[in-house]
Amino acid sequence: MSIEEARNVLLIEEQGLSAVRRKIGAEFEKAIEAILECPTRVVITGIGKSGIIGQKIAATLNSTGTPAFFLHPVEAMHGDLGMVAATDIVIAISYSGRTAELNILLLSLKKRGISVIAMTGGLDSPLAGAADIVLDIGVPKEACPLGLAPTASTTATLAMGDALSVVLLNRKKFQASDFRYNHPGGSLGERLKVKVREVMVSGSRVPMILDNQSAVSGVRILNEKNLGAVLIVNDSNEIVGILTDGDVRRYIAEQRSFSGRSVGEVMTPEPVCIDGEMLAADALSIMQRHEITILPIIDNQRKLAGMLHLHDLLGKGEFRFLV
Numbered sequence: 001m002s003i004e005e006a007r008n009v010l011l012i013e014e015q016g017l018s019a020v021r022r023k024i025g026a027e028f029e030k031a032i033e034a035i036l037e038c039p040t041r042v043v044i045t046g047i048g049k050s051g052i053i054g055q056k057i058a059a060t061l062n063s064t065g066t067p068a069f070f071l072h073p074v075e076a077m078h079g080d081l082g083m084v085a086a087t088d089i090v091i092a093i094s095y096s097g098r099t100a101e102l103n104i105l106l107l108s109l110k111k112r113g114i115s116v117i118a119m120t121g122g123l124d125s126p127l128a129g130a131a132d133i134v135l136d137i138g139v140p141k142e143a144c145p146l147g148l149a150p151t152a153s154t155t156a157t158l159a160m161g162d163a164l165s166v167v168l169l170n171r172k173k174f175q176a177s178d179f180r181y182n183h184p185g186g187s188l189g190e191r192l193k194v195k196v197r198e199v200m201v202s203g204s205r206v207p208m209i210l211d212n213q214s215a216v217s218g219v220r221i222l223n224e225k226n227l228g229a230v231l232i233v234n235d236s237n238e239i240v241g242i243l244t245d246g247d248v249r250r251y252i253a254e255q256r257s258f259s260g261r262s263v264g265e266v267m268t269p270e271p272v273c274i275d276g277e278m279l280a281a282d283a284l285s286i287m288q289r290h291e292i293t294i295l296p297i298i299d300n301q302r303k304l305a306g307m308l309h310l311h312d313l314l315g316k317g318e319f320r321f322l323v
Contacts, residue, residue: 009143009151016139016152017159023136024163030133031117032167035066038089038115042068045076046093047101049150050157054093057161064165065174073101081108091117095137095153097125106130119157135160196283197276199313200297200306201227208233208304211240211264218243218263227309229294232267237303239296241267273298276305280313 035042042061046054054070061068071080071090084090090109094102097120109116110130118131121138128134137160143151168174207225209218211232222230222243232241247268251258258266273296274283283295287310297306 012141012143013152013155016141016156019139020137020156020160023138027133027135028163031135031164032171034089034115034117034133035164035168036171038087040067040085040087041089042066043071043084043088043090044068044093045071045073045090045102045105047073047099049154050093050095050099053154053157053161054091056158057091057093057165060161060165061168064169065172066165066168073099073105076105077101077108081105084109084112084114086112086114089115089117091119092127092131093119093157094125094127095121095150095157097122097127099127103127103130119160121153194280194313195276196274196278196280196295196297196308197306199280200276200308201312202297202306206304206307207231209263210235211262211267213263215243215258215261215263215266218266219248219258222248227294227307229307230263231271231296231304231307232263233304239271239273239298239302239304240264241269242271242294242296243267244294271296273302274308275300283308284310284313 042058044054044058044061045051051070051072058068058070069083071083076084092102092106097118103126106116106127107130115133116131117133117135118127119135119137120127120131121136122128123134123136123138137153137156139152139156141147142149142153205225207221207227207229208231209221211234218230218232222228222245229242229244231239232243234240241264243263243266247266251266272286272290272292274286276297276299287293287295293310295308296304297308299305
C-alpha cells in the first residue's frame with residue numbers, strides 16, 4: 001500500500017512539472033532578458049516554504065554566474081530593504097500570490113521603480129497584478145491528500161528556478177572554469193581546479209622498486225615510505241605493477257611466504273594509471289569507480305612520473321569519497 005502511495009505522489013509531482021513545462025513561453029523569455037539586462041543582482045524573496053525554495057534558487061543562480069541573494073519579506077520591512085539597489089531585479093515567490101507579507105513588500109519595491117518577476121500559480125492574484133513579468137507555476141493539484149502542504153507546487157517552483165539558472169548559464173556562456181572561480185574554498189571547487197601533477201608525490205618520495213628485486217625488499221620499502229603501496233617498474237621505468245598493504249595482508253593470510261620470491265611475482269600487475277595533466281576531480285572519480293586509494297602517475301611515454309594518494313586530494317583526516 002505504501003509503495004503505491006509513494007508512486008502516486010511522484011506521479012502527481014511529474015504531472016505538475018509537465019503542466020509547468022507546457023506553460024513556459026513568452027513570459028519566461030522576458031524574464032531571461034530582464035535578468036540579463038540587470039546590471040546588479042537578482043533578489044529572491046518569499047516566505048514559508050516558498051522562502052526555502054527561494055534560498056535554493058538564489059544559491060543556484062550564484063553558482064552559475066548570476067549574482068543573487070535571498071531577502072526575507074518581514075526582515076525587509078524592518079531595515080533589510082536597504083540591501084536592495086534601484087538597479088536590482090526581484091523574483092517574488094508565492095504560489096497563491098496572496099501572501100500578505102510579500103505583497104506589502106512589493107508596494108515598497110514598486111515605489112522604488114524596481115522590476116518584479118512573479119513566480120505564482122495565482123494569475124489573478126495581487127502578486128501577479130503588481131509584477132512586471134509573471135511565471136506561471138500552477139500545478140493541477142498537490143500531492144498532499146489534504147491539499148494543504150505545498151508539495152507538487154514547491155517542486156514546480158524549484159524546477160522553474162533551475163530552468164532560469166541553466167538558461168542564463170548558457171546565455172552567458174558560463175564555463176567550468178567560471179564555476180571553479182566561484183568555489184575557491186569548497187571541496188567541490190578544490191577538486192575541480194587542481195591538476196594531479198600539482199598534488200602528486202614525485203621524485204625520491206615515490207615508493208618504487210624494480211620488478212626483479214626481492215619481495216622482501218618491496219615490503220621493506222612499503223613500511224619505510226608508509227604510503228600504502230609500492231610501485232613496481234621495469235628497467236625502462238615503465239610501471240608494471242603495484243604492491244599494496246592489502247596485497248601483503250592477503251598474502252600472509254593465505255600463509256604464503258615472500259622468501260625467495262621477486263616483487264614481480266607477488267605484485268598486482270597492470271594497475272590503473274593516469275596522466276599528471278588530469279584534473280583531480282577526474283582522478284577522484286577513478287578512485288571511487290575502482291575502489292582504490294592510490295594511482296600511479298605516468299607521462300606521455302608511459303614512464304613513471306609520480307604517485308597520487310587519496311590523502312593528497314582530501315588531506316589526512318578527510319578520508320572519504322566525495323564524487
